[in-house]
Structures are given as structure tokens and as C-alpha cells.
Amino acid sequence: MVNVDLHLHTTYSDGALTPDKLVELALKNNLGIIAITDHDCTDGIDEAMLASQGKNLTIIPGIELNTDTDEGEIHILGYFIDYKNKDLQKLLIECRNNRVERAKIMVEKLNDIGINIQWSRVEELAGYGAVGRPHIAKAMLEIKSIATFQEAFDKYIGRNGIAYIERFRLNVYDAIKTILQYEGIPVLAHPGYIKNLHQLLPSLIKSGLKGIEVFYANYDTNTINGLKNIASKYNLIPCGGSDYHGIKTKTEKLPGTLGPPIESVNKLIELTKK
Numbered sequence: 001m002v003n004v005d006l007h008l009h010t011t012y013s014d015g016a017l018t019p020d021k022l023v024e025l026a027l028k029n030n031l032g033i034i035a036i037t038d039h040d041c042t043d044g045i046d047e048a049m050l051a052s053q054g055k056n057l058t059i060i061p062g063i064e065l066n067t068d069t070d071e072g073e074i075h076i077l078g079y080f081i082d083y084k085n086k087d088l089q090k091l092l093i094e095c096r097n098n099r100v101e102r103a104k105i106m107v108e109k110l111n112d113i114g115i116n117i118q119w120s121r122v123e124e125l126a127g128y129g130a131v132g133r134p135h136i137a138k139a140m141l142e143i144k145s146i147a148t149f150q151e152a153f154d155k156y157i158g159r160n161g162i163a164y165i166e167r168f169r170l171n172v173y174d175a176i177k178t179i180l181q182y183e184g185i186p187v188l189a190h191p192g193y194i195k196n197l198h199q200l201l202p203s204l205i206k207s208g209l210k211g212i213e214v215f216y217a218n219y220d221t222n223t224i225n226g227l228k229n230i231a232s233k234y235n236l237i238p239c240g241g242s243d244y245h246g247i248k249t250k251t252e253k254l255p256g257t258l259g260p261p262i263e264s265v266n267k268l269i270e271l272t273k274k
């Protein structure tokens with residue numbers, strides 16, 4: 001049996017381990033196939049491949065694209081993406097820069113209308129994660145400029161809010177198209193966190209979504225079974241993994257805790273040949 005983990009982060013996004021340390025841990029935990037899926041970044045892939053040379057571990061190149069919707073963040077994983085493509089790399093650099101810039105401008109706009117949240121506090125609230133609107137909302141809650149988290153979106157930073165800045169390029173559909181354009185296989189990450197999943201799925205599939213995370217280490221058996229049904233109903237490849245960041249919280253699941261069967265990897269590989 002080959003153990004698989006298709007969702008892992010390194011220091012190239014918000015993970016705590018360098019690619020070679022992550023490879024070490026994967027080997028220790030008896031994994032045979034892993035995917036490196038940093039947020040908006042593929043720079044850890046080559047290092048992981050180098051570290052795994054001569055070892056019994058296969059590295060699948062991957063990415064996790066962050067997209068931002070009014071219903072919350074949606075993440076799309078892309079496996080076997082052509083990460084050496086220069087145009088893709090240009091786009092990823094823009095995504096990374098833009099994310100921070102956009103959040104900064106929204107904070108400035110809020111400051112202009114007398115809501116005095118500090119940028120440094122927003123960054124702090126983001127912690128290891130990529131900074132975004134939820135962190136701005138939290139900062140607003142802290143200084144009691146709003147009564148509820150939702151109010152921040154309704155009045156200020158939601159699509160119709162007065163401090164809203166349009167997201168640069170990548171909405172969830174564009175993220176799927178981008179992954180397909182660069183020969184990757186798009187897979188919906190941690191769908192258990194998406195409120196309107198059932199309404200959303202048909203349009204994502206129409207855009208080219210090919211898989212969905214089912215074997216997600218943080219999900220309980222009921223959630224996993226529900227997602228198994230969704231995957232087979234829509235004919236999506238059931239993927240998954242630990243989404244390991246190495247942040248050392250007691251509840252964090254280690255690489256190899258749960259992952260998809262090897263059949264899922266074979267199906268992904270099958271699609272790369274089409």
C-alpha cells in the first residue's frame with residue numbers, strides 16, 4: 001500500500017517547514033506520494049524533488065490558488081501544473097503582491113472614514129495565513145467599529161461596501177481556468193468549509209473542476225462520507241491530505257494522517273495525458 005498526502009505547505013507560503021524538512025517528515029510518516037501545494041507559489045517544488053531523490057517518495061507538483069468571494073475564501077488546488085512556465089510565474093507574483101496591496105488599500109480607505117484599525121494588527125491577525133478581508137473584519141471587531149463580523153462585509157469590505165477594492169483577476173472560475181491553461185488538474189480544496197457548496201459545484205464543474213477534497217484530515221467520518229457521495233455524484237476525483245502547515249497547534253493533523261487512495265492519484269495522472 002502506498003500512502004498519499006496531496007495537500008502540504010512549506011515555508012514558501014504559510015508553512016513552517018522548508019521543503020527538505022517536509023520531505024524528511026513525509027518519509028518518517030511512511031508516505032510514498034506527496035504533493036507540494038503552497039498558496040499562490042510553486043517555489044518549493046524543485047527543492048522537495050531534490051530532497052526526495054533516491055528516496056522512496058514521489059513529489060507531485062502542485063499549487064493552491066486563493067480566491068476571494070463575498071461568501072468567503074475558496075481555494076483551488078492544481079496538480080501537475082506546468083510550474084516552470086514563465087507566464088504562470090508572472091501571474092503568481094502579481095497574485096501574491098496584489099493580495100497584500102489590496103488589503104492595505106482597504107485599511108487606508110477605512111482609516112479615511114475614521115475607522116482607525118492598524119495595518120500591523122491586521123497582519124498580526126493573519127498570522128501565518130495570507131492576509132485578507134477576514135482579518136480586516138476581525139481588526140474592526142476588536143476596536144468595536146462594527147457589532148458583528150458580517151457587518152464589516154455588508155457595510156465596508158463586501159462587494160458593495162464603501163471601502164471595497166476589486167480583486168485583481170483571479171476569481172474562483174479564473175483560478176480553475178488558469179490551472180487548466182497551464183496543464184494542471186483543478187481540485188476544490190476543503191469543501192466542508194464552503195457554505196453554498198451545492199449551488200456552487202455545477203458552475204465550478206462547468207468551468208473545468210476535476211476533483212474535490214474528500215479525505216481531508218480535519219474532517220470527521222460523517223463529513224468524509226458526505227463528500228464521498230458528492231464526488232461520485234458529480235464524477236469528481238476524490239482527493240485530500242493533511243493541509244499540513246507545521247504550526248504546532250495540538251489539533252493539527254500530521255502529514256500522512258489521512259489521504260486519498262492511490263487510485264485517485266492514478267486518475268489525476270490519467271487526466272494529464274488527455
Ligand SMILES: [Zn+2]
Pocket residue numbers: 064075189190
Ligand atoms: Zn486552503
Ligand SMILES: [Zn+2]
Pocket residue numbers: 007009037064243
Ligand atoms: Zn492548504
